[in-house]
Amino acid sequence: MIEAYRFGEIKINGEIYHYDVCLDWKGEILRWQRKESHWIDLEDVNLALEKNPEILIIGTGAYGVAKVSEKVKEKANELNLELLISPTKEAIEAFEENLSEGKKVVGLFHLTC
Numbered sequence: 001m002i003e004a005y006r007f008g009e010i011k012i013n014g015e016i017y018h019y020d021v022c023l024d025w026k027g028e029i030l031r032w033q034r035k036e037s038h039w040i041d042l043e044d045v046n047l048a049l050e051k052n053p054e055i056l057i058i059g060t061g062a063y064g065v066a067k068v069s070e071k072v073k074e075k076a077n078e079l080n081l082e083l084l085i086s087p088t089k090e091a092i093e094a095f096e097e098n099l100s101e102g103k104k105v106v107g108l109f110h111l112t113c
Helices: 042-049 070-078 088-100
Strands: 002-006 009-012 015-017 021-024 029-031 055-059 082-086 105-109
Touching: 002 088, 009 021, 021 042, 042 055, 042 070, 042 105, 055 088, 070 082, 082 088, 088 105
Parallel strands: 055 082, 055 105
Antiparallel strands: 002 009, 009 015, 021 029, 021 105
């Protein structure tokens, strides 16, 4: 599904995207926008939570600059949802690994910083 990633660019199923994406296990790709560029709060992950995944993976950028609020972590715990937070390259690897295991995974990938 995810074929390549580099700063500011992700290639999914042959298409190149230059904006942050929300990607689910079925291959649906949506633009992921946040209220604040490098701050990920609960309202910023609602798009992913509505898909009822087993695993939510958040890619915090090439250098891991984006930060995830405690509210997101608390909500994941409340929903008994596995939450993985890491720089985008590692987040993509985790997404692909969980996808290959047949899990319902959603990835939110910040492509820069």
